[in-house]
Every structure is written in C-alpha cells, then in structure tokens.
Amino acid sequence: MPPEQDGIVIVGAGAAGHTTAAGLRRHGWTGRIRLVHGEDGPPINRTLVDTGLLPGLLAVGQIALPPLDDVELVHARAVALDPETRSVALSSGQVLTGEALVLATGSAPRALDPSVEVDGDVPLHVLHTADDAARLRTAVAALDAPRIAVLGAGFIGAEVASLWATGARVTLVGRSALPLREAVGEAIAARLAALHAERVDARLGSRVVAVRSTPGGAAPARVELVGADGALEAVDVDLVVVAVGAAPAAAWAGFPAAIPADDRLRVPGMPGVYAVGGAAAPEVDGAPLRVDHWDAAAAQGAHVAQAVLHDLGLAADPGPWRPTAGFTLMAHGAVVSGRGAWAPGADVTVEAVGDGLLASARDASGTLVGVAGWNAGRAVAEAAARIRTAAAPVV
Numbered sequence: 001m002p003p004e005q006d007g008i009v010i011v012g013a014g015a016a017g018h019t020t021a022a023g024l025r026r027h028g029w030t031g032r033i034r035l036v037h038g039e040d041g042p043p044i045n046r047t048l049v050d051t052g053l054l055p056g057l058l059a060v061g062q063i064a065l066p067p068l069d070d071v072e073l074v075h076a077r078a079v080a081l082d083p084e085t086r087s088v089a090l091s092s093g094q095v096l097t098g099e100a101l102v103l104a105t106g107s108a109p110r111a112l113d114p115s116v117e118v119d120g121d122v123p124l125h126v127l128h129t130a131d132d133a134a135r136l137r138t139a140v141a142a143l144d145a146p147r148i149a150v151l152g153a154g155f156i157g158a159e160v161a162s163l164w165a166t167g168a169r170v171t172l173v174g175r176s177a178l179p180l181r182e183a184v185g186e187a188i189a190a191r192l193a194a195l196h197a198e199r200v201d202a203r204l205g206s207r208v209v210a211v212r213s214t215p216g217g218a219a220p221a222r223v224e225l226v227g228a229d230g231a232l233e234a235v236d237v238d239l240v241v242v243a244v245g246a247a248p249a250a251a252w253a254g255f256p257a258a259i260p261a262d263d264r265l266r267v268p269g270m271p272g273v274y275a276v277g278g279a280a281a282p283e284v285d286g287a288p289l290r291v292d293h294w295d296a297a298a299a300q301g302a303h304v305a306q307a308v309l310h311d312l313g314l315a316a317d318p319g320p321w322r323p324t325a326g327f328t329l330m331a332h333g334a335v336v337s338g339r340g341a342w343a344p345g346a347d348v349t350v351e352a353v354g355d356g357l358l359a360s361a362r363d364a365s366g367t368l369v370g371v372a373g374w375n376a377g378r379a380v381a382e383a384a385a386r387i388r389t390a391a392a393p394v395v
C-alpha cells in the first residue's frame with residue numbers, strides 16, 4: 001500500500017525552503033507543512049555565518065530565521081528520495097510523504113581539488129554552518145597573532161580574509177589574478193585585488209599544490225603553491241580555511257550535480273517534486289542555470305510556493321521563474337554589489353560614483369543586462385531597475 005500523503009514536505013529550511021513555507025501560507029494553503037532542517041540549531045541566515053558569527057558580532061540566535069506559524073520543523077538529514085511516492089527517508093528512520101515535495105537542500109563547501117596533496121593532520125576549516133564558524137573562531141582565538149591561509153578568493157574567501165586583516169597574518173590564495181571578474185567586471189575586480197594586496201598577503205593567480213603538516217616545524221602547516229610567475233612558493237601557517245566554492249547538496253536525492261528543474265521549478269519526470277535554491281538548476285531561456293545567492297534562493301522559494309499550489313489546482317500559474325536578484329560582498333570595508341548578468345562578451349562601461357565605481361554591461365543590442373558597483377550600492381539599486389528582466393543573473 002502506498003504511504004499516506006500528508007500535506008507538503010519541504011526538505012531544507014534555509015533561504016529557499018523557509019520562503020517556500022511562508023509563501024504557501026501566504027497563498028492560503030491550510031494543510032500540513034513539514035520543513036526538514038539538516039543542521040543542529042535553528043535554520044539560519046547563512047550569509048551572516050562569516051560576517052556575523054565568525055567575528056563574534058552576532059550569536060546564532062540573532063541570525064536565526066523567524067519561526068513560521070503552523071509549520072512543523074523536523075530536525076533530521078534526508079538520506080533518500082522516492083519520487084514515485086513523493087517520499088523522503090530521514091536519518092531518524094522516519095519517512096515523510098507529501099502531496100508535493102520541495103527539494104531545497106542548498107549547497108555544501110567544495111573540497112580541495114584531488115590533485116592537491118594533503119598530508120598529515122592539517123586542520124582544514126570550511127565555513128558553511130554555524131558550527132563551522134564556532135570551530136574556526138575558537139581555533140583562531142586560541143592563537144596569538146595567528147597565521148591563516150585562506151584558499152580561494154571568491155565571495156567567501158574575500159570576506160573571510162578581510163576579517164583578520166589586522167591581528168593576524170592572512171595569506172589569501174586565488175587562482176585568478178582578478179578574482180570575481182566574471183561576476184563584477186574587470187574594473188571592480190581590479191579594485192578588489194588591489195585592496196587585497198594592500199591588506200593581506202595576497203597570492204592571486206596562484207595554484208595550491210600541497211597542504212602539509214609540519215610537526216616540529218616553524219608552524220603546524222605549510223601550504224605549497226605555484227605562484228603567478230610559475231615559481232614554487234611555501235607559506236607556513238597555523239590553520240587553513242578552504243573556500244573554493246560550494247557544490248549542490250543533492251547527492252542524497254540521487255543527483256550527482258544540481259537538481260534539474262523546469263521554469264516552474266518542477267523536477268522533470270517526477271510529478272509533484274520541485275527543486276529550488278542552491279541545490280537546483282532551473283531552466284532559463286532553455287538552459288539550466290544555478291544561482292547560489294540568498295536573494296535568488298528566496299525568490300525561487302516564493303515562486304515555487306505558487307507553482308505547487310497551481311499544480312494542486314489552488315492558485316494561478318506564477319509563470320516562468322526569471323532570475324533578477326543580485327548579491328552584496330563586503331571585504332576590507334568596501335562593498336561590492338551586483339545585479340543582473342555579466343554574460344561573456346557584454347559591452348561594459350564604467351563610471352565614477354563619488355569614490356566608487358558603477359559598471360554597466362550591455363548586450364549586442366545595447367540593452368542593459370547587468371550592473372555592478374564598488375561602494376556604489378545606491379547607484380546599483382537605481383540602475384538595477386532598468387535591467388532587462390529577461391537577463392540571466394550573476395552566477
């Protein structure tokens with residue numbers, strides 16, 4: 001006998017899952033909602049893990065997402081998906097079955113490339129959960145003038161490196177000489193790279209080849225890298241933070257990469273199953289597009305709530321999901337923000353906005369498709385309103 005369906009099950013209680021649950025209630029769903037959260041502690045605003053929790057500016061309770069009325073929070077890990085019955089098996093042994101199932105498990109930190117030799121007992125820190133932040137904070141606090149290697153100079157690496165620009169010796173290693181150029185254009189990426197060079201030991205354009213423990217050495221660990229000039233370099237450090245990006249957390253559901261979804265966020269071939277947020281790659285203009293930013297995940301959650309209810313015959317069709325959200329990054333006191341697309345080949349113009357910069361990207365027809373700012377948040381917000389909404393987003 002098939003399991004009894006009971007309400008709507010949402011797996012993942014972050015930006016996308018939380019907003020899905022809130023959206024279902026807003027659209028009038030009165031049935032049961034179960035929201036599965038796979039971490040200890042409350043569901044959190046993850047964007048504040050590095051900028052709020054890690055420096056000790058905020059406590060976990062202050063970054064918790066607001067509890068939702070009449071939504072059951074289930075603390076467990078999902079371990080398997082049965083799309084036929086729309087069931088999810090949990091680590092607790094429980095099986096949840098819904099009239100609709102929304103997969104919103106976000107992403108997980110990528111590991112170092114397997115070509116990087118890691119030997120010995122080197123503590124490699126990542127930064128994703130509140131526990132990760134607590135562990136890293138404790139490790140840093142135990143050291144006097146710690147030497148920290150941050151491997152990866154993308155969004156999280158940039159923010160983390162800038163936290164300890166004083167009071168510690170930070171070595172920031174990035175593969176690109178101009179990190180984030182694809183997301184914000186060359187002019188703004190160059191300003192960020194220059195600021196990194198001023199504030200930390202920036203090894204941009206470098207490739208890590210090994211991380212070794214060095215018991216009895218000058219420091220507990222040694223990072224070996226090939227520098228921008230091709231020479232082998234070594235940096236002695238007390239601890240290593242790996243910030244080389246995040247991959248979709250979808251393997252538990254049988255997806256080796258991002259979960260595919262159509263433009264209503266439905267998983268193809270799995271009726272009643274939907275996917276949103278960092279775990280998903282919905283179709284935009286015929287191509288899959290994964291966007292792992294908070295606002296985009298929240299927007300997908302709001303959209304899928306209506307799509308689910310539409311498919312159950314309870315709401316109007318929300319139409320195709322279109323990515324329009326952006327991001328904000330804070331590093332060394334500078335604010336980098338972006339909205340819309342930076343498609344390769346876009347025509348980019350840059351103008352001064354006070355001490356900041358506003359970069360605008362236009363497609364071949366001259367249509368504004370993306371903007372990015374360096375200390376120009378207001379100008380970005382104003383320009384964003386003129387972006388063609390059909391644009392693909394910053395990824």
Ligand SMILES: Cc1cc2nc3c(=O)[nH]c(=O)nc-3n(C[C@H](O)[C@H](O)[C@H](O)COP(=O)(O)OP(=O)(O)OC[C@H]3O[C@@H](n4cnc5c(N)ncnc54)[C@H](O)[C@@H]3O)c2cc1C
Pocket residue numbers: 011012013014015016017036037038039043045046047048049050076077078079104105106107127128129156249252276277278279291292293294295297298326327328329
């Ligand atoms: C340190 C850090 C800083 C960031 N800063 C920014 C920023 O400044 N701006 C920005 O736009 N974005 C930022 N991001 C990215 C942003 O947090 C994500 O894009 C966003 O949280 C994605 O939302 P989501 O709902 O898909 O996933 P999440 O918000 O990560 O939520 C995932 C949910 O799924 C649960 N889960 C995962 N696996 C399982 C499982 N197997 N079983 C059950 N539950 C599971 C988790 O416990 C959680 O409840 C940052 C990310 C990190 C890690």
